[in-house]
Amino acid sequence: MSVTVRTFAKLADAASALSSERNARFLAGGTLVMRALNEADPSIEAIVRSTDPSFSTIAVSSGRIELGAGVTMAAILAERDLGFLHPVARAVGGPAVREAATVGGNLFAPSPYGDFAAALLALDATVMLAGSLGQREAPLEEFLGRRERNTSVVASVVFKRPPADAFRFVKVTRVHPKGVAVLSISAQLPLASGRLAGARIAYGAMSRTPVRAKAAERALEGRSLDAAGIAPALAGAADGTAPVDDAIASAWWRREILPVHLRRLLLGAGHA
Amino acid sequence: MKTPVQFRLNGEEVAAFADSGANLLDVLRESVGDLSVKGGCWQGTCGTCTVLIDGAPRLSCITLAESCAGKSIETVAGLRRGADLHPLQSAFMERFAAQCGYCTPGMLMAAKALLDRNPSPSREEVVDAICGNICRCTGYEPIIAAVLDAARGDSRRRA
Numbered sequence: 001m002s003v004t005v006r007t008f009a010k011l012a013d014a015a016s017a018l019s020s021e022r023n024a025r026f027l028a029g030g031t032l033v034m035r036a037l038n039e040a041d042p043s044i045e046a047i048v049r050s051t052d053p054s055f056s057t058i059a060v061s062s063g064r065i066e067l068g069a070g071v072t073m074a075a076i077l078a079e080r081d082l083g084f085l086h087p088v089a090r091a092v093g094g095p096a097v098r099e100a101a102t103v104g105g106n107l108f109a110p111s112p113y114g115d116f117a118a119a120l121l122a123l124d125a126t127v128m129l130a131g132s133l134g135q136r137e138a139p140l141e142e143f144l145g146r147r148e149r150n151t152s153v154v155a156s157v158v159f160k161r162p163p164a165d166a167f168r169f170v171k172v173t174r175v176h177p178k179g180v181a182v183l184s185i186s187a188q189l190p191l192a193s194g195r196l197a198g199a200r201i202a203y204g205a206m207s208r209t210p211v212r213a214k215a216a217e218r219a220l221e222g223r224s225l226d227a228a229g230i231a232p233a234l235a236g237a238a239d240g241t242a243p244v245d246d247a248i249a250s251a252w253w254r255r256e257i258l259p260v261h262l263r264r265l266l267l268g269a270g271h272a
Numbered sequence: 273m274k275t276p277v278q279f280r281l282n283g284e285e286v287a288a289f290a291d292s293g294a295n296l297l298d299v300l301r302e303s304v305g306d307l308s309v310k311g312g313c314w315q316g317t318c319g320t321c322t323v324l325i326d327g328a329p330r331l332s333c334i335t336l337a338e339s340c341a342g343k344s345i346e347t348v349a350g351l352r353r354g355a356d357l358h359p360l361q362s363a364f365m366e367r368f369a370a371q372c373g374y375c376t377p378g379m380l381m382a383a384k385a386l387l388d389r390n391p392s393p394s395r396e397e398v399v400d401a402i403c404g405n406i407c408r409c410t411g412y413e414p415i416i417a418a419v420l421d422a423a424r425g426d427s428r429r430r431a
Contacts, residue, residue: 002273003293005338027336031316034334037293038314047293049339074328094404095385096322096329178403 003037004046014050015130015153021046026153028055028070029100031093032108048153055155058082065161066128069104069154073097073116084167088119088186091171094178104154107140108147111205112248115171115184117144118210121202122186123167125159144209162188170265171204172257174248181205182249183258185265189225196220196229201262206241206254215239216262230266234259279340281306282350290337297321297332300347308349310377312406319405322378322385323347329385331404348377351384359422360384367418371409378405383419392423 006021008014018024023045027033036044055070060081067076073089076082077098082089092101092115106116107127117140125140131152140157143150168187173179184204190197199220201213215236223229243254274289281304288303295314300306300323309332312320316334323332324346351358360383363369370376379402386393386401393401398419407415 002291004273005275005292005336007338030334030336030339034295034336035315038295038333047336049336093316094319095382095401096319096331096404097316099325099328099330100316100334177399 003044006046006048008048008050009052011050011052011055011130011153011155012134014048014052016132018048018153019132019151021048024048028105029072029102031097031101032105050153057156060161063161064158066156066158067103068156069102069107071103072099073101074099076103084162085119087169088116091115091169091178091181091184103157107144107154107157111208111244112181112183112246113204114210115181115186115204118184118202118204119167119169119186120157120159121210121212122188122200123159123162124188124200125157127154128156128158129153130155141212147209163190166190168265168268170261172261180248183243183254183261185258185262187265189220189266191225194224195222196225197222203241203258205248206238206243206258208242208244211241213237213240213262220266225266225268227267230263233266234263237262275338277338277341279342280344282346283344292338294337295333296323296330296335296337296340296345299337300332300345306347306349308377309347310374312374312378317406318375318378319382319402320375320378322381322405324381324385324388327385327388329382346381346384348380351380358384359425360387360419363418363422363425364415367414367421369411369414369418371407371411374409375405375407379407379415383415383422386419387423393419395420 025033025044027047027049055068057068059066073092076089127138127140127143129136129152166189171184172182183206186202188200199217201216204210216233219233237259238255243251245251273292275292277290278287290299297311300309310320312318314333316331321332322329326343360380382402382405398416
């Protein structure tokens, strides 16, 4: 099968082409689209890509972080200022996958993949989109809810740097050191006078797309990070999730172990 | 539609015509004739097609060939130095680290990427370096031992 490949120096031009080409897909790192091409996916007639340097740029300031959608997991691991995201980036595939897998691509990764997108959800990230009508932005949660209908190019994601030591991540796998997620949990746990204020928790592989644990977040508000303080959050840990049965785990198993791993994460206990 | 692609392969300039949208693995094997790189899954899952692109490990089956224009690509065919095997190849032989051989090209290149960057890796670092490469024979222990042997051998030669 042969497809048309169009490469643009400017992301805006790539965005215009994506919306005008028939059955076009945007190619970033290739972990999703090249796989589809290798399987002769008949829905892909054109590939659009961009060599725009902004697409692969990491901009870190004291309070704001912007990751170009073409930034790879390897690039994140090489950026000392993004140390809190290193465990998440390291959880994505082996070294060769991390050299290819991008921030933007992870937003489209089907469950049980997409652990980085779940981390971005816990960071309250905003998605910057380039489309045929110009740039616009959307909260990540909203974007994930309609990603199958997306016709724009994800240009970057933007989020506030979490307070020191407030971000936590765990990926639960059956195979070590590297396996596909049974589930992953990302949490931003800001404390004010020893009490949680505005906690954000997101799960990977617990729904069709990464999903916020809003019931658990509400239950944690104003509570302390101890066994008594987190008990209500654990009771509602699986509220709002819709895990599926797949080759990695059953939906039942995912729901059963979720509170166990959430408890360990919140209490800061180590994960084996 | 064919697209011209030019890159350096194991230190030599090569040019090929690739089908538009073709992956690097197919172009290396079918257009360039480098049969040292092997295909396993064509899904980016097994790691056997690992090559180095500008020194970094990449899965050639999910790499768009035309994105490699102007880049430097290394495959197992370029490991040998004249009549001598690369220390990793020798160590794999001595440790019997290649059983069925399915994973060996990818394992060697993943290990080379590690040793080029980190000549004295720990066992944990070796395990991480090959964690994206699947051995169907589950012969990971001899592979890990071979990579550590090769690293120690290189260290002795440098000293």
